[in-house]
Amino acid sequence: MAGRRGARDWIVDSSMFLLALFFALVSSVEFPTSPGSEPDLPLWLRISDMVLALLACLSLWWRRRWPVQIAVVLVLLSAVSGLVAGAMLIALFSLAVHRPPRVSLAVFVGLSVGTAFVHSALWPDPHAPFLVNFLLGVALQGAVTGWGLTVHHRRELVESLRDRAVHAETEAQLRAEHAQHQVREAMAREIHDVLGHRLSLLSVHAGALEYRPDAPAEEVARSAKVIRESAHQALQDLREVIGVLRAPVGELPQPTMADLRQLVEEADEAGTRVEFVEEYAGTVPERTGRAAYRIVQEGLTNVRKHAAGATTRVLVRGAPGDGLAVEVRNGPSPGSPPAAAGGDGSGQGLVGLAERVSLAAGRLEHGPDGRGGWRLAAWLPWPP
Secondary structure, eight states, X not given: OOSOOOHHHHXXXXXXXXXXXXXXXXXXXXXXXXXXGOTTSOHHHHHHHHHHHHHHHHXXXXXTTSHHHHHXXXXXXXXXXXXXXXXXXXXXXXXXXXXXXXXHHHHIIIXXXXXXXXXXXXXXXXXXXXXXHHHHHHHHHHHHHXXXXXXXXXXXXXXXXXXXXXXXXXXXXXXXXXXXXXXXXXXXXXXXXXXXXXXXHHHHHXXXXXXXXXXXXXXXXXXXXXXXXXXHHHXXXXXXXXXXXXXXXXXXXXXXGGGHHHHHHHHHHTTOOEEEEEEEOSOOOHHHHHHHHHHHHHHHHHHHHHSTTOOEEEEEEEETTTEEEEEEEEOOOSSXXXXXXXXXXXXXXXXXXXXXXHHTTOEEEEXXXXXXXXXXXXXXXXXX
């Protein structure tokens, strides 16, 4: 408000000044109800009233900077001079527009009504009763104040709608960033689950070749073949996962319960003795089957890392309405695992697995089984 005037402000301010000045000139000619317009009054008093009206019109140029002060002064002057009425009405309108409603209403109720009464009493209209003249003045000032309040509330409404639009845009951007973050987390989880299994196979066979350099040529060739196939498959899996980022629409490549037996067979071929027990009937829901696959995959990967050569049992049991129970239990390791197959035991895979099971509304348990082995078990919902 107190800043530099723009082109629109210059036009509005000039129009308001000319309008107030025109109102003062018309009042001095057509409505002789002020001391400045009475022909029998001294010349100096008439001139003083006209100068006062001119100053009132000029004050409108600063009505945005000091709306309360200017409105109060002009309302008080309107009690003794009818020539400032135009400037006073414009000041009341500006006050209602640029200040809170309680301020403009206080000026109207506390001053305008009283000054209208004083003006009607000092300069009565011979063609209208006192009460009519008084009520007309109050109604005119009240109408201008009400108009200003309407503009004030309209501006507040537009501003609130603009703020809502900005907040909605910001929230949409935050939701997009959150969705992107979730996709990145899903990508990281899939890369861990997919590549962890393949790389653990590489680690087991590479460790075997390192610790048994005198192995028969057939066994060396077999291990080399497994390493080559596992490396190739890991590269293919990584390409599938990363390829999703380039697709406009699509999902991450996800395994199902149908792939579970192949997973167990791969682990068995890699030297992990696995007993696989399936005790369920019906079609397992896709989401539940995917979570079960990841549980078994993480369990077998941990066995190869931390209990290489241990006997392992994979149990999948359940029915619609009862849920699906998945358990990976391994016995004690027959010996110390190779360094390449050990790992630091950070447990990030189990953390991600716990999150996956939680999102599926299931339960996850893991820890020593009391007989030197390890048990990883989960329950997943299976609607009837």
